[in-house]
Amino acid sequence: MTEKPLFLLSFFEILLYLRQRVQLTSTHTQLPFMASLQDKSKEKSEYSSPQLIPNCPFNGFFFKTNLKRKDPYRFYTWNVTYGDIYPLGVKQQGILINGQFPGPLLETVTNENLIINVFNSLDQPFLISWNGVQQRRNSWQDGVYGTNCPIPPGGNFTYTIQVKDQIGSYFYFPSLALHKAAGGYGGLRIHSRSVIPVPFPPPAADYTILAGDWYNKNHCKTYRFRISNVGITTSINFRIQGHKLLLVEVEGTHTLQNTYDSLDVHLGQSLSLLVTADQPTREYYIVASTRFTSQVRSTTAVLRYSNSEVSVSGPIPGVPTTQIDWSLEQARSIRENLTASGPRPNPQGTYHYGLIKTARTIRLASSASIIDGKQRYAVNSVSFIPADTPLKLADYFNISGVFSLGSIPYAPTGGGAYLQTSVMAADHRSFLEIVFENPEDTVQSWHIDGTTSSMDRGQWTPASRLAYNLRDTISRCTVQVYPKSWSAVYMAVDNVGMWNVRSENWSRQYLGQQFYLRVFSAANSWRDEYPIPKNALLCGRATRRPHHQTEIVNTKLLCPSTNRIDFRSCALPGLDFGNVESVLEAAGVLTAIIVVHETGHFLAASPGNPCNFPIGWIRGFPDNDLDSDIPDDDENLLKNRPILDRIIVISAGVVANIIFAYAIIFTQVLSVGLPVQEPFSGVLVPEVRPFSAASRDGLLPGDFIIAINGVELPKTGTSVVSQVVDIIRKSQRNVVLKVERAKQDFEIGVVPDENFDGTGKIGVQLSPKHKKKIETEQYLGGLRLTGKEFWGLTYNVLDSLKQTFMNFSQSASKVSGPVAIIAVGAEVARSTVDGLYEFAAPKS
Structure with missing residues (x-):
């Protein structure tokens, strides 16, 4: 009695992943060396044993459990493999986690920590992302390519996730390529702490719907359904024949408890419903149908009351198909319950988002374009292309050339689409107004954490703010944007990191409709962001970088503290020492300059005269040395020499450096050439x-x-x-x-x-x-080119000295010592070979 769709649309894909089975550790793992960890986690478990109620020939089950008390850590071991799945009754290869499709349920309590060791037994790289989990101060665990290196085939990575100050219904999914279309996803529930009241009576049970044919319920009891649309292309509508749906929670926010006959659930969205079994004892259809498609596709399950003897009958309950206004009005009716407590005891309504002044407005317009003969999708005309290194690692290690801040505009340009690794900058603790604009004919769905203040048809203008709901609109991690419409979101930028803003339509996301928001804090403090994990996978240009950075503070110099100083990560504000080779090159140049300078003094002195002697790196004269045995009237002391001799000896170091600078430029001209603009x-x-x-x-x-x-x-x-x-x-x-x-x-x-x-x-x-x-010359031509460059360099140095002395109060803070000079030299030397010459000549 089930109408099977012609494309991959089932309860697995559209939404109905409400799995209640508790899975604290892997019971199907093929990795015996993890057994002790599994046993340990089992000892910690405070869940009762799952009660299995089998009820359909398609292996659909309910799992029932009672949550007793929270545990600060929950340990999981997952093995990701290929396996046979039957989403449409036809065998095909899918992605399994611990042999299950969908994967194990993650069930936790506010503020708990999930330790999930993921082994990749596929033949290609793999990553898991956690839809809706805020990852406070910890974008290292977000599980998208912009923040994490993929888990290689045969490798593993342990996610460490704290569900800080969150409750609600979410899901996890594979984030690379199009893996999401093959499975690898599952449910995630975050329960309220026992001391926090929930704004509805405890349901008789939470149930799981897995593309079953029927399942059991008891009459007159109320049950909670957690629904997630884990599909890749289509919004759906969910309904139960003859039953009202009481909406109580949307992605961690308790809602006003409105009653609906059916509910639209857009891509990436999750919600919780209460359903009371108060109808005559019989069987009823549970239906999920596509929305906004030219041909409506439906899939069904059967709700069976206990002791029912009447089979399901009648037509499948109808639903709006392509009506935009119906869905828009329903979305506007979903409001926040201001008096209910969220993850904390204080009511949700104590956060007055409407009173906060926004730092700026960001307008994001989607588009479809052909670039280089291929279909692409874009945001503000920028179609995202992945870099060779995860953006978070490039940002952390100061690797240049991976991405540029501001590589996506804050508003639509109207220009043609182009390819770019797009990263937008945002300041920590600012407050943004983000307007999603959809000029296309399809419903868009976006992943972003914020408060959806309004949505409407037509073009957004500043006057649209007059219709914003600034009191009790919903806060969630996804927002839909209807065709030829816009949606406005207020976003508190309170979480430092590199965050993926993406289309939840996976083909659009894969073909460029995404970008990254870099939230930056100059404080560089654990208060704002956790350090890079010790087990972080490194790839691309970050492959050989050190993991940990602990600060050694020495006035201006900040270096990581390990067993030794690693110059690759030492930095002054705004400076990067680069790799150790460039540091040694810069230090060698500075050493050569000092040696040449002191040699000039030495050679200018009369042979055999004790007019200078070594003191560390410099030369000194014994005239003022109280411990010197040389008589004060010795004619060879500098102060007793003729004025001309004194001038020659003192100026000889400078003269030697000038000759050395000319020689450096001449060598550059003859070897690598002189860069000319x-x-x-x-x-x-x-x-x-x-x-x-x-x-x-x-x-x-x-x-x-x-x-x-x-x-x-x-x-x-x-x-x-x-x-x-x-x-x-x-x-x-x-x-x-x-x-x-x-x-x-x-x-x-x-x-x-x-x-x-x-x-x-x-x-x-x-x-x-x-x-x-690059200009190169030989011999006489080289002398001419060297002279031209030398006099230009001399003019620039003298002009810089003039500006320094004439504006000393402004320039004093920019004067640096040897450490800063080496830092600059390392940066220059790291770029090109001729950069080392460009550093050496002016310093000499």
Whole structure:
């Protein structure tokens, strides 16, 4: 009596994963060396034995349990394998966890810790993500490629997850590639602590629905159903024939207890219903149907009352199919229960999100595009491509070239779509308004933690805020966006880390409709974020990096504390020492400069005269040495020498360094060549400040501004930068910038912010647009090129010294000692071979 859909749509995929079976440790693991850990966790278990009630030929079961008390740690061992599954009654290969599809239920209590050791027995890399778990201060455990290296075939990784200040119904799923379509997902329940009241009477039981044909219930009792849409493409509608559905919880938020005949559950969403068995004793359909599809597909199970002798009959209960307004109004009716306690004793309504001032508005528009002849999906015209290194690791280890902050604009640009590893910057403890805009004809569903303040048809404008619900709207980790509509979310940026904002439609996510939000705190404190786990898998450019960083504080120098100092992670504020080779190269250059300088003094002294002697790294004169045996009137003492001799000896070190600098440049010209800047029209935008006018209106780091207000920019150096700055400073309205990006030209309108002096600013760093080329010469030509570069370098050094002394109060804090010089040298030397020459010559 079940209508089988023509595509992979079953209770497994659409939602009905309400598994109640307690699985504290693996009972099916094939890894005997974990037995002691399993036994230990069993001893800790405070759950009663599961009561198995078999009731259908398709292996659908109920599992019933009573939660007695919380346990601070729960240990699990999972083995991920391939196996046969029958989601549509037809055998196919799926992904199993401990031999189960769907996987084991995770059941826990607020603030408990889950220790889950995942062994990957597949033939390809694997990751598990935890939909809705907030991972407080711990994006290391989020289980997506932007934060974690995949578990390699035959390898394992232990997740350490604390469900901090959370309750509710969630699920886990495989996050790489399209693994989610093959299984590997399961339910996750976070129960309230016993001291926290729940705003409804305890149900008789929680039940599991697994694509069963029927199952048993007792008359007049109330049961809780936890429903998750773990599908990959389609929203669904859930209903039970002849029964009302009382909504009580949505993704960890207790709701006003409204009654519904049926409920839409969009991709990635979870909710809890109470159903009372108060109808005549018989069998009833349980139905899940597709929503917003041209052809409605349904799958059914049968609800059977105890002692029922009447079989299920009649047509399957109908439901709206493509009606947007019906679903929109239902979504608006889901409100927060302000008086109920959440994971903490204080009522949910004590968090007055509507009174918080937002730091900025972020508008995110979805789109479908063809890029390089292939179907792609994008956010604000940026289609995400994975980097060769997880973004969180690149950020932690300061690995350059993996991603750029501001690589996705804060608002739609209207330009053509392009490929980019897109990362958006956000400040810790700020408060954002995020508006999802859907100009397409399909329902979108997005994964993001926040409070959904409003949703409506049409185009969002600032005037739309007048209709926001600023009192009791729902807080959840997913939000749907209807066709030709928008949804607005208020988001408290209170969790440091690298967080994935993605489409829950997995084909769209896989083909680029996602990005990462980097939440940054300058405090660098465990108060804001946990350190990298000791067992973190390292891959890509982070493969050989050290795991742990404990701070040794020495005025300005911060280094990790291990058994020895590792210069690869030592840093000054804003500086990275790089790898140990570049540090040694920079230190060697500095040593050579000092030796040459002191040798100059030594050679300038008269042969055989004791006018200098070694003291550590420097040379000193004995004139003021109280312990010296040399008489004060000795003619060879420096103070007794003629003035000309004294000038020669003192200045000889500087002269030696000047000659050494010339020799360095000459060697560079003859060997690797001299880098020369070839100017081009326009200016480069190397940096866009977060929350600035430029970032707000879509300017990105790496853009080239080739015209401003219709005027093409010339080929010059710093003068063209000054020209652009002057125009912006004098503008009080829109500035039209013609921008070159990814070999495409388009215009961006930027409305400057106002400086304290009334001038305009847009918040970018500008530099001349040029191309670096290498010039090499031999012998006489080399001397000419060396002389030109030497005099240019001399001018820059003298000008820098002049600026330092004339503005000493501003520049004093920038003066650094040998450690900072080595740090800068390591950074320069790490880039290219000629970088080492560029560092050595001016220092000499």
